[in-house]
Amino acid sequence: MAGSLSRGRRYVLLLLLLCGFGVVLFRLVTLQVLQAAVLSAQADRQHQKTVSLEGARGTIVDRHGKILAMNVEVPSVFGVPNTVDSPLKTARQLSPILHVRTDELERKLRQDRRFVWLARKLDPEQGRRLDRLSLDGIGVVMEGRRFYPKGPLLAHVLGFSGMDGEGLEGVEHRYEPYLHGEKRMMVLQRDALGHTVFPKGMMERSPTPGHSLTLTIDEVIQYIVERELEDAVGRARAKSGTMIVLDPKTGAVLAMAVSPRFDPNAVSALSRDRWRNRALTDTYEPGSTMKAMMAAAAIEERVVRPNTMVFGENGHMMVANTVIHDHERLGWVSFAQVIQKSSNIGAVKTGMALGEQRLYRYLQAFGFGQRTEIDLPGEGAGLVSNPRDWGRRSIASISIGQEIGVTPLQMVSAVAALANGGVLMKPYVVSEIRDAEGQILKQIPPQTRRRIVSPETARSVTKILEGVVTDGTGGKAAIPGFRVAGKTGTAQQIDGDTKTYSTSRFVASFAGYVPSDIPRLAMIVIIDEPQDKKASGGSVAAPVFSRVGEQVLSYLGVPSDAPITLAMASRR
Amino acid sequence: MKTLTVFLGLCLVFVFVWERVDVVRIGYQIERLKRDKTVLERQRDELRVKFSTLSASDRIAKLATEKLGMSLPQQGQIIVVQSRPRPSGVHPSGIALVELKVARNDLPSGRF
Structure with missing residues (x-):
């Protein structure tokens, strides 16, 4: 009698265990297979921040190879407001370098956002001074800036490009599909507390530059x-x-x-x-x-x-x-x-x-x-x-x-x-x-x-x-x-x-x-x-x-x- | 025999560890060189823009006229002549013979 009870208890126990494992297995399949894509994307959104950057724009030269328009990588500065301890102090340190008013910088650094541009396409020297400061929550990334070294020469033919590097007029606009570089998505990692962890290689060059044009112009x-x-x-x-x-x-x-x-x-x-x-x-x-x-x-x-x-x-x-x-x-x-x-x-x-x-x-x-x-x-x-x-x-x-x-x-x-x-x-x-x-x-x-x-x-x-x-x-x-x-x-x-x-x-x-x-x-x-x-x-x-x-x-x-x-x- | 086996085993472990350390070291070296390359490429681009700016025709013309006292040639002061060596070849003096398509009598005296 005792043996049959014991066997019965064993079956019940086994059944309970099987049910338990079944529930776990079902949940596992649900999370890992059925909802995998959705949850994975949700996780990425929580611990990653993606910023789009353009590749270097192609060079434009005259018929003898003289440069008429070219990109130079210059520093752009961004802030991660929730990691800046003292927005006012940081703004005061940045203001003389960026030539932006302190109150404006402070306002940006107090925003409830995870990423904010502070100044874009600065001179290389400004970037070097920022590097020396090494401020928490402030990052520098290199972006292509369009230079027309001959100034007004041929301006009506060359046209010009916008802040995000897109051709807006002239040759810059007409040959946009050839000139623009590949877009690069820069991924910023965040830890469990939402702090941004700057990835390695942030100062690396933009990938895949655009094509160059040789003009008939002399x-x-x-x-x-x-x-x-x-x-x-x-x-x-x-x-x-x-x-x-x-x-x-x-x-x-x-x-x-x-x-x-x-x-x-x-x-x-x-x-x-x-x-x-x-x-x-x-x-x-x-x-x-x-x-x-x-x-x-x-x-x-x-x-x-x-x-x-x-x-x-x-x-x-x-x-x-x-x-x-x-x-x-x-x-x-x-x-x-x-x-x-x-x-x-x-x-x-x-x-x-x-x-x-x-x-x-x-x-x-x-x-x-x-x-x-x-x-x-x-x-x-x-x-x-x-x-x-x-x-x-x-x-x-x-x-x-x-x-x-x-x-x-x-x-x-x-x-x-x-x-x-x-x-x-x-x-x-x-x-x-x-x-x-x-x-x-x-x-x-x-x-x-x-x-x-x-x-x-x-x-x-x-x-x-x-x-x-x-x-x-x-x-x-x-x-x-x-x-x-x-x-x-x-x-x-x-x-x-x-x-x-x-x-x-x-x-x-x-x-x-x-x-x-x-x-x-x-x-x-x-x-x-x-x-x-x-x-x-x-x-x-x-x-x-x-x-x-x-x-x-x-x-x-x-x-x-x-x-x-x-x-x-x-x-x- | 047993000692030899242990020794060889240790040697293998040592070689493996050495190799791993070397790989890591070279990896760091490559990363450093990549960064150097990036910086140098950036400097090269900056210099190319600077060179292009400084060699602009209007800047050179301005320097030539304002600092060096040069002036543009007046109309008629430039005459391009076609160099056409005779069939016999170059003149013994080594100077290529040229055919002037300019009416010589019309040239201002003492200027050419």
């Missing part, structure tokens, strides 16, 4: 362009200025400048108006520079030849109840002289002979009314309306560069096409993308868009445009020892109040190329609203073309292709 050419443009805008007391230099064979942008300039190292206080790249965002009525393209279209379509005689109507002609004026009373002149003297009447007659549809077709072929697709953000398409929307006067207006809106980049691309034997190239500013080890990941070759006119037509137009400089309105664009082809433009601007052409506000421009037989440079100079009412493209913009052209050709070692005369040598 730093020296860019400097020459910016210096001369700033000088011209200042002398003309103009509102702004724009200049672009292209290699006509490839479409590579050698320089692109906007005046006034800005410093991308200190951009926070500036308005968008200041850092907008007007060379490709703003449209303007080109005025007489458009006659070069109109001439190419008319010669290609055999509407005229350079020696075709055109009657200048003695300076006045009525078109659709509007009088078209010339600044010079012309009688019978050759078509070449129409362009060289910048005759509006001759151009209008030629445009009308060409006809609306053909004129529109060539405007499109030269790239007006559509983006050039340059690798920069914010490009405008310009304004070219369809012939069905044109008024009675439109063909006359468009023939002389009115009723049409173009960007400076479109205009210089069109002129470069004439320099390139009639072939339009796509403009571009980035030629290579390299990884952090310097290996080429991508090479961007020149891209041909289309042939617009034949090489013979391009040569004829070049001869005519050479005459603009030797015998016409563009005399001040001449460069001693070189044959220059180009066209002046002085376009009135629309008055916002009267909706008519202003008599005081205008855009003076010169677009051309040099040396004209084997062109190395295609350039456009635009001076917006010079104060002198008598200023013109020939008097304000052409001299900039000449000065820049001479210096750049000398820098590139391009030999003279024309005799130098004493008159030219002593022109200035």
Whole structure:
């Protein structure tokens, strides 16, 4: 009896034990298997704090490898408020180093937060002084800070990046996917009491830097362009200025400048108006520079030849109840002289002979009314309306560069096409993308868009445009020892109040190329609203073309292709 | 025999411990070198920025004109000529023959 009771007790005991183990096993499976992921994440949240840091941003260099933008690792300081014993004392020690007010630092260190930035992207020396202090609850982490060592040079093309390292404008924005480095998540460990345990290696470099970009820009050419443009805008007391230099064979942008300039190292206080790249965002009525393209279209379509005689109507002609004026009373002149003297009447007659549809077709072929697709953000398409929307006067207006809106980049691309034997190239500013080890990941070759006119037509137009400089309105664009082809433009601007052409506000421009037989440079100079009412493209913009052209050709070692005369040598 | 076995055993333990200590020592050395490398790379980057800032064209031009009294050449003072050696080769004097595309009579006397 006793034995059976004992056995019964043993079974009960065994059952109880099994139940107990079953409960433990069930709980174990629940915690370790069924709820494992949730609980693990919860535990991580309790004893870890994750901070996101960006990797080093890629470097931007000019075509000769000169640094235009690069990242340097600089210290950023953070606090862990719940581990700071005396926020006031700590704030007093930090204030003179961080150049932040004591009360502001103290307020941050008293916050009920586990992590707070105290100051970011400081100078390296400030970081070294902080290291020597070695304060409890204060940590230093290295972050990439963007430096533009050339200051304002090329700022409108480079753009700039924000505090968190993201590209906000220009090349920095357009090539963000290549430039940005890998994001690094820094994990701060906390103990059971919630105290932060600084992990090892906090001062290590950010991982996986971004790719580097090689631009087509030449730093020296860019400097020459910016210096001369700033000088011209200042002398003309103009509102702004724009200049672009292209290699006509490839479409590579050698320089692109906007005046006034800005410093991308200190951009926070500036308005968008200041850092907008007007060379490709703003449209303007080109005025007489458009006659070069109109001439190419008319010669290609055999509407005229350079020696075709055109009657200048003695300076006045009525078109659709509007009088078209010339600044010079012309009688019978050759078509070449129409362009060289910048005759509006001759151009209008030629445009009308060409006809609306053909004129529109060539405007499109030269790239007006559509983006050039340059690798920069914010490009405008310009304004070219369809012939069905044109008024009675439109063909006359468009023939002389009115009723049409173009960007400076479109205009210089069109002129470069004439320099390139009639072939339009796509403009571009980035030629290579390299990884952090310097290996080429991508090479961007020149891209041909289309042939617009034949090489013979391009040569004829070049001869005519050479005459603009030797015998016409563009005399001040001449460069001693070189044959220059180009066209002046002085376009009135629309008055916002009267909706008519202003008599005081205008855009003076010169677009051309040099040396004209084997062109190395295609350039456009635009001076917006010079104060002198008598200023013109020939008097304000052409001299900039000449000065820049001479210096750049000398820098590139391009030999003279024309005799130098004493008159030219002593022109200035 | 027994003594030899104990001795060999001790030797093995000693080698094992020695190896572990060495691994730890080299590990520390690697860490220290990594830190040094990081610091040097940071210094290199700082110097690259400094070099790039100091070699900016506008700074050099400013120094040249304001401190050294230099000036930009006036228009027409720069003439680039194409160097084109004759088929026979270089002149015996060693000077490459050049073809001047400049009308010599037009050059200002005494300046070139």
